[in-house]
Amino acid sequence: IRVKVEEVYVRAAEGGTGFAKCAVNYGGAFYPTQLAREQGFDQVLWTDAKDHQYIDESGAMNVMFVLNGKLVTPKLTTAILDGVTRDSILTLAKDLGMPTEERRISLDDLIEGFKKGTLTEAFGAGTAAVVSQIATINIHGKDYNLPSIDAGSFQQRVKQKLSNLRTGV
Ligand SMILES: *Cc1c(COP(=O)(O)O)cnc(C)c1O
16 A cells, blocks of 8 residues: 655544543544545545654554664554554564564655665554555655565565454464
């Protein structure tokens, strides 16, 4: 999917109810998502409500990156949904020998990762799609493309592992 970093609108602010799956969180997402769709994107990549500098989530999914060979995902705040898929993937990463890091991820971290080639994967994580591959991230109006991924990628391997657990294979 193609995602656009949202630097104007806000899904959830710290101190609010963004961490929970409750209906009130979703109304505010419709208009910015519609605008992003009209601009040729599939989803919005939400940033923090205060400075629009740090990544929160993508649409109604948690977001994860492979950066410098580690699985990196935003550290939970009151503005980020505490998703079970996120939690499962962090757990399974250990079985797959993948180091994990939960921390604040800035737009500059992503830009640097794209420039140095150290940002190798990006994906959304949620119950519906399990893992949703991000191919392009638009930051400050510029498209940055991720490398293509294959069956050996972390996201494909962890998706398979999680699907096997869910179906009892
Ligand atoms: C549902 C949802 C997620 C993913 O949560 P899961 O428990 O993995 O399904 C992430 N962010 C938002 C905003 C959601 O609504």
